[in-house]
Amino acid sequence: MNGASREALASAREALNALTDNASVDAAKLAEELAAVTALLDREVSLRRVLTDPAQAGEARAELAGRLLGGQIGGPAVDLVTGMVRSRWSRSRDLADAIEELAYSADLVAAQRAGALDDVEDELFRFGRIIASNGELRRALTDRNATVAAKTELLRSLLGGRANPVSERIVTRLVVQPRGRSLEAGLEALAKLAASRRDRMVAVVTTAVPLSDGQRQRLGAALTTLYGREIHLNLDVDPEVLGGVQVRIGDEVINGTIAERLDKVSQRMAG
Incomplete structure (x- = not known):
């Protein structure tokens, strides 16, 4: 991201940190809701463009987002998204990319609260290495003809009971919503995002x-x-x-x- 989008993302990260500093906020639920908004914006390109249209006032864009999402997701997620919609974005896709990053960050907050952030970071790295060395597994998880249910079941058989639940959620979301990235690149980016939570x-x-x-x-x-x-x-x-x-x-x-x-x-x- 560059220009306006970079500034908007920085503000969104600060807003997420302020929100999740409150222990009463369910970080895992927030992550799932933000991921659902990302999927919505990926499907509805015209909506994404309307919500980032610089010709419209930021408050008007936020009001529209609030009307669409209110009742569908929780108040904290609505507040985050409407705040982001008020910002200016260099490209419409940058908004969806930023919301996705916040979804993964919220999952990492859940891991951090449970004292499992190190485990999640290591598991993401190790799974990336497994994918890189196992072509058959990689093909199964990236097969465009395979159903979401089949991929989810495969990951459950691989990770269920063996990895932290946050790791399983993150990997599953990355597999079923790749958003144009390779699986290896996505896992590496998420491992770095986990490390950045401690400024490491x-x-x-x-x-x-x-x-x-x-x-x-x-x-x-x-x-x-x-x-x-x-x-x-x-x-x-x-x-x-x-x-x-x-x-x-x-x-x-x-x-x-x-x-x-x-x-x-x-x-x-x-x-």
Whole structure:
């Protein structure tokens, strides 16, 4: 997002945080209702355009949204959406994208309240790795001809009782409402969103063998010192790296693996 949409999203995030600071607000219910609004705006493109039409006064747009949604979703969700509709958006789709982000954020608030945010973050990361390595499973979950019920049942068989309920809800929503994203990209984005709730950066650490607790602590402390922010480690084991460690933080890669060193030697010999 850029311009007006970026500012509108920032205000919406603040509004969500203020709302969910109140423990009486059911964050999980709020998430489901915001997800339903996202699906509505995806289906009704003309409505989305009306609600973001810069030629109409923000208050008029908010009043329309309130009339349409009142009685369909709870008061907190209505307040959030009408507040967002009052804002200016660079593109009509940005409104739906922002409401979707708030839906996932509300689910993460529910996890945080239950003391399970770390578990959810790790489960999203691990499930992303499973998808990346299992082509058959990925095809089953992204098959456009498969019904929502079939995909939901498959995820229930995979995650039910094994993953946190918030993780299961988030993954299920991402699978049945992909909104043009790849499953892997969606899972990675959601893992980062989970990390951002504690203003942490995410480092994807790849090693040939699992790190010990002491190694994880030392690496985490070193990266925290280097970046000046708390770093959450998502650990991945890949025997092909041979040894050493590869750390990816956003677009930056710190590569100290034996495989990478051998590649450089081969390149010099070929040159």
